Amino acid sequence: MELIKKPTTGMKDILPEEEIIRDYVIDEIKKTYGRFGFSHIDTPCVEHIENLCSKQGGDNEKLIFKILKRGEKLNLESANNENDLVDSGLRYDLTVPLARYYSNNQSVLPQPFKALQMGNVWRADRPQKGRFRQFMQCDIDILGEASNLAEIELVLATTTLLGNVGFNGFKVHINDRKILKAMASYAGFDEADFDQVFILLDKMDKIGLDGVCEELADYNFDEKCIAKYRELFEGLSAQENKLEYVKEVLGEFIEDGAADNLLEIIDTVNASKGADCEIVFDPTLVRGMSYYTGTIFEIEMAELNCSVAGGGRYDKMIGKFTGNDTPACGFSIGFERIITILLERGFKVPGTEEKEVFLVEKGMSADRLGDGQ
Amino acid sequence: MELIKKPTTGMKDILPEEEIIRDYVIDEIKKTYGRFGFSHIDTPCVEHIENLCSKQGGDNEKLIFKILKRGEKLNLESANNENDLVDSGLRYDLTVPLARYYSNNQSVLPQPFKALQMGNVWRADRPQKGRFRQFMQCDIDILGEASNLAEIELVLATTTLLGNVGFNGFKVHINDRKILKAMASYAGFDEADFDQVFILLDKMDKIGLDGVCEELADYNFDEKCIAKYRELFEGLSAQENKLEYVKEVLGEFIEDGAADNLLEIIDTVNASKGADCEIVFDPTLVRGMSYYTGTIFEIEMAELNCSVAGGGRYDKMIGKFTGNDTPACGFSIGFERIITILLERGFKVPGTEEKEVFLVEKGMSADRLGDGQ
Numbered sequence: 001m002e003l004i005k006k007p008t009t010g011m012k013d014i015l016p017e018e019e020i021i022r023d024y025v026i027d028e029i030k031k032t033y034g035r036f037g038f039s040h041i042d043t044p045c046v047e048h049i050e051n052l053c054s055k056q057g058g059d060n061e062k063l064i065f066k067i068l069k070r071g072e073k074l075n076l077e078s079a080n081n082e083n084d085l086v087d088s089g090l091r092y093d094l095t096v097p098l099a100r101y102y103s104n105n106q107s108v109l110p111q112p113f114k115a116l117q118m119g120n121v122w123r124a125d126r127p128q129k130g131r132f133r134q135f136m137q138c139d140i141d142i143l144g145e146a147s148n149l150a151e152i153e154l155v156l157a158t159t160t161l162l163g164n165v166g167f168n169g170f171k172v173h174i175n176d177r178k179i180l181k182a183m184a185s186y187a188g189f190d191e192a193d194f195d196q197v198f199i200l201l202d203k204m205d206k207i208g209l210d211g212v213c214e215e216l217a218d219y220n221f222d223e224k225c226i227a228k229y230r231e232l233f234e235g236l237s238a239q240e241n242k243l244e245y246v247k248e249v250l251g252e253f254i255e256d257g258a259a260d261n262l263l264e265i266i267d268t269v270n271a272s273k274g275a276d277c278e279i280v281f282d283p284t285l286v287r288g289m290s291y292y293t294g295t296i297f298e299i300e301m302a303e304l305n306c307s308v309a310g311g312g313r314y315d316k317m318i319g320k321f322t323g324n325d326t327p328a329c330g331f332s333i334g335f336e337r338i339i340t341i342l343l344e345r346g347f348k349v350p351g352t353e354e355k356e357v358f359l360v361e362k363g364m365s366a367d368r369l370g371d372g373q
Numbered sequence: 374m375e376l377i378k379k380p381t382t383g384m385k386d387i388l389p390e391e392e393i394i395r396d397y398v399i400d401e402i403k404k405t406y407g408r409f410g411f412s413h414i415d416t417p418c419v420e421h422i423e424n425l426c427s428k429q430g431g432d433n434e435k436l437i438f439k440i441l442k443r444g445e446k447l448n449l450e451s452a453n454n455e456n457d458l459v460d461s462g463l464r465y466d467l468t469v470p471l472a473r474y475y476s477n478n479q480s481v482l483p484q485p486f487k488a489l490q491m492g493n494v495w496r497a498d499r500p501q502k503g504r505f506r507q508f509m510q511c512d513i514d515i516l517g518e519a520s521n522l523a524e525i526e527l528v529l530a531t532t533t534l535l536g537n538v539g540f541n542g543f544k545v546h547i548n549d550r551k552i553l554k555a556m557a558s559y560a561g562f563d564e565a566d567f568d569q570v571f572i573l574l575d576k577m578d579k580i581g582l583d584g585v586c587e588e589l590a591d592y593n594f595d596e597k598c599i600a601k602y603r604e605l606f607e608g609l610s611a612q613e614n615k616l617e618y619v620k621e622v623l624g625e626f627i628e629d630g631a632a633d634n635l636l637e638i639i640d641t642v643n644a645s646k647g648a649d650c651e652i653v654f655d656p657t658l659v660r661g662m663s664y665y666t667g668t669i670f671e672i673e674m675a676e677l678n679c680s681v682a683g684g685g686r687y688d689k690m691i692g693k694f695t696g697n698d699t700p701a702c703g704f705s706i707g708f709e710r711i712i713t714i715l716l717e718r719g720f721k722v723p724g725t726e727e728k729e730v731f732l733v734e735k736g737m738s739a740d741r742l743g744d745g746q
Contacts, residue, residue: 003421003423003424003472003473003693004423004473004694005473005476007416007417007473008420008460008461011417011419012417013414013416013417013474013478014414014415015482019414019415039389040389041386041388041392042386042387043387044380044381044384045495046381046384046506046507048376048377050377051376051377065443066440066441067439068440068455068458068459070438076452082441082447085441086441087381090419090440099376100380101386103376104378104379104380104386105388108388109389122419134417134418134419320376322378
């Protein structure tokens with residue numbers, strides 16, 4: 001019987017030409033983030049099923065590759081459902097394992113702890129072009145730093161890295177979940193509806209303000225709220241200084257300091273950045289994950305109209321492991337997307353080391369190979 | 374509810390101090406093997422269950438982490454056994470996936486193909502000190518080269534690497550399955566019993582020749598065969614030139630050229646080696662995997678009395694995927710063991726790059742961070 005030649009659905013073999021570029025980018029990541037003081041760490045690819053299914057992963061929890069129990073622990077006859085059969089699964093991101101890692105090793109880690117992780121994650125997504133079920137993630141996180149020094153350092157490190165691997169003219173979008181919420185409150189939406197409102201708002205770049213308002217109406221949200229929400233975004237789009245405008249208009253709806261915090265981050269990044277990029281307040285930036293508690297950010301490649309990095313602050317996740325909240329903020333680059341772009345550009349790794357080549361006459365006997373050294 | 378802090382059984386979190394050493398060794402591997410012309414490649418960690426359970430993996434097939442089917446394909450009610458529930462599993466080695474990779478991508482790969490793989494593998498072994506259920510493997514393989522140039526290059530590359538990461542005084546043991554078989558035939562054992570005989574012979578370094586002969590007797594092998602086998606090893610141990618002796622004594626039992634082939638490899642490696650090591654014919658070297666068809670080798674660290682690398686020729690595996698036999702030979706280093714030894718030695722990575730450190734006064738406002746650059 002012949003065996004199966006193709007990789008499993010949605011996963012890929014990496015050919016030598018691609019691996020050369022991957023190795024180059026991995027080296028740049030280690031060097032750049034190392035200079036910013038991030039420590040490289042790693043967690044097992046296999047994680048407790050309880051941790052994976054703890055509502056930290058949003059929709060990713062539906063996409064887990066689950067691992068069958070082994071030996072006596074597996075009892076097919078008494079199993080009523082899937083959960084009786086499994087004890088672990090493949091990690092779908094690096095954030096949940098990082099929170100577990102930190103809670104497990106906190107006593108021997110520096111404070112604050114600046115972590116770099118590079119590793120595969122797995123999601124049983126519907127296979128489609130350019131999306132794989134196994135893919136590399138590359139995250140930097142700062143744990144134990146409550147101030148916006150964390151955000152500033154993450155943005156500077158990430159933009160420096162992107163510059164180092166040859167990208168320029170990209171844009172860092174930044175927002176704060178507190179501002180998103182204040183805008184929705186101001187418009188009159190119920191807090192219970194915020195998640196749905198934000199899912200629709202997230203489509204702004206694809207369907208525009210009209211589209212978002214239509215979809216809000218389709219969901220039967222109050223017309224007055226929709227009108228006020230529309231007015232707010234229209235007002236904003238005319239402004240030079242959007243953050244000042246938000247602060248003024250939202251008034252008491254906005255949590256103290258949230259707008260000034262963003263302003264500080266933007267000003268400091270602009271003053272210190274090493275790469276050719278800009279950072280802008282984007283009141284339509286949503287980011288999917290429910291675990292974000294404050295600032296959120298995303299980097300867009302204008303020329304390609306796609307995002308190459310994203311992250312934010314998640315101050316409540318680590319407390320689910322330790323019982324004590326620990327401030328946390330992270331930035332993840334889209335490693336696979338970056339590799340795809342470099343491959344499409346025909347990127348050549350600079351200064352590739354020359355190989356030593358030994359020419360051996362065909363049929364030459366091995367006992368003569370040592371001659372002439 | 375608090376979540377689980379410890380990693381899953383038998384797997385480990387990698388702390389920054391260890392990761393620095395791992396990164397250093399990985400870099401040396403890439404550089405050294407790159408200079409020998411090996412191309413870095415990668416296969417998915419998840420492999421078809423059919424390929425994993427195709428009798429290529431020996432006892433490792435009992436240790437597979439199996440992955441549950443998903444969606445409609447999972448039918449708990451109609452499932453009669455474990456195999457109805459799974460469609461894939463985590464790779465337990467890098468050799469079976471390499472054979473699949475080569476059969477899938479052969480048309481775009483050079484001939485012969487020299488592959489370097491570094492990646493995690495998983496085995497649900499009983500947890501014990503220093504043995505993990507997820508561990509890194511690092512293999513080099515030459516596919517499509519029938520001559521002993523493959524063996525010579527693999528041994529030179531591996532010993533050069535071990536020298537480069539600071540090891541010396543190690544010993545390469547080499548044997549050939551054909552010589553093993555000739556010795557067993559000569560002693561009169563049945564071919565059907567060879568596997569069992571070799572399992573016992575493999576204990577020579579632990580229980581000595583007396584122990585091996587006692588265990589052979591416990592298995593009720595013919596006394597005359599055991600006596601002749603003992604005589605052969607006793608005769609060998611007195612010899613300066615063991616290979617010549619084997620050739621002489623075994624006569625027609627030994628396949629044409631097998632002894633000369635080993636002699637060529639040993640002489641060429643001795644003439645060309647860059648590291649402080651020796652290579653010796655070891656007629657008691659067995660290597661567990663049944664897929665080996667010719668030469669087998671192992672590197673022993675004398676000071677630690679442990680093996681740090683092993684490999685051999687497996688000319689029949691790729692044909693199971695392609696239908697056409699392709700000569701293949703590989704050498705795998707014990708990455709985790711090397712890291713453990715370096716950690717125990719208090720190894721420091723040479724010339725660690727200095728970090729840029731920014732001292733920031735505590736409580737300094739972010740808007741002043743850009744000053745004084």
